[in-house]
Structures are given as structure tokens and as C-alpha cells.
Amino acid sequence: MGVGMQIACLGFTGSAALEAEAGAQLVRLERFRAWIDGCQLAIESRMAADGACLYDVRLDLTMHGAVRRSLPPCVGADVDDALRRAFAQAEQALIAWQAGAATAALRDAAAGDAIR
Template identity: 55%
Template structure:
């Protein structure tokens, strides 16, 4: 069983490159497929209040096999790919702790 993903882009149109990057990051979660069924990824473009430059906030919610929601800490960066990567890094850390506590 693989892990599914829904992606929402807020404040910008997204891109095929960013969607491909998200798909590549999703592969990292497949080793936890016995614990999670899917995830919801939201990437939001917003402007930094002080500098006015664009920032991207990546939010990832994990969906367990029994439909519980595990929210992952937001990641923000001027580069949407870095924000995305950081969100998945955090998700892996959360899932490693979860898997360790179940065993």
C-alpha cells in the first residue's frame, strides 16, 4: 500500500516542477505506509511584512490508517522547494518517533 497525497496551492498557481518535487518527497514517506494512508500538502505564497518579498509556507497533515490527523509543523522559506523539503523532513522525524513508540 502506498501513501497518497493531495496538494493545494494558495496564493499562486503552483508548477509542474514543484508538483514533481512534492512527488519525490512523498517517496520518503512510503516506508511509513503501515502507519499513514496519505497526506495533505498546502503551499501558500505570502509576502514578508518587513521586506515585502515572497515567502512560501508549506503545511503537511498526515492521515493515519484509522483516519486520525497528525499536523506537521509549518516550514517557511523564500524558495518553495526548500519549504517543501523542510516540511517533509519534519514529517519523517514525526513518523520515526511514532513508529518507535508503536514497536
């Protein structure tokens, strides 16, 4: 089974094209399905002080065991760019968490070997 995703658009009406782009970006996280169950994508439209429209894209990852990891938001005038940056950030975070877990497993294995 793949990684699931819930999408919420706040302050504007989402589009099929936006959902398609989010689905395409979700493929980047598919290789981490051993780590994550799903993600929640929130895209909020808001006005900047100068009146320009900004998109605040937040991605929360639901890890196995129902642990939720919130990532910092990606903000920009181009919703597709902010969306791509949010998924790139998630991919980098998962790589780092995976590497940290592998390092811990190697350290634990080495400590176990030293005890024997």
C-alpha cells in the same frame, strides 16, 4: 498500495516542477505506509513585511483510522527548500511515533510476561 497525497497551492499557481518535487519527497514517507494512508500538502505564498515572497508549507498526515496529524509549518523564501524541510520533518515525526509504539509494545509484552 502507496501513500496518497493531495496538493493545494494558495496565493499562487502551482507548477509541474513543484508537483514533481512533492512527488519525489513523498517517496520518503512510503516506508511508513503501514502507519499512514495519505497526506495533505498545502503551499501558501504570502508577502513578508519587507515585501519578500515567503512560502508557508504545511503537511498533514492521515494515519490509519482517519486520525489526522498536523505538523508545524515550514516557511522560507525558497519553496523547494521549505517543501524538503516539511517532508524531512514528517519523516522524523513518523520515526519517533514508530519508535514510541514499538517501546509501548515491548513494555506491554514485558508486563504481560510478568503477569504469567
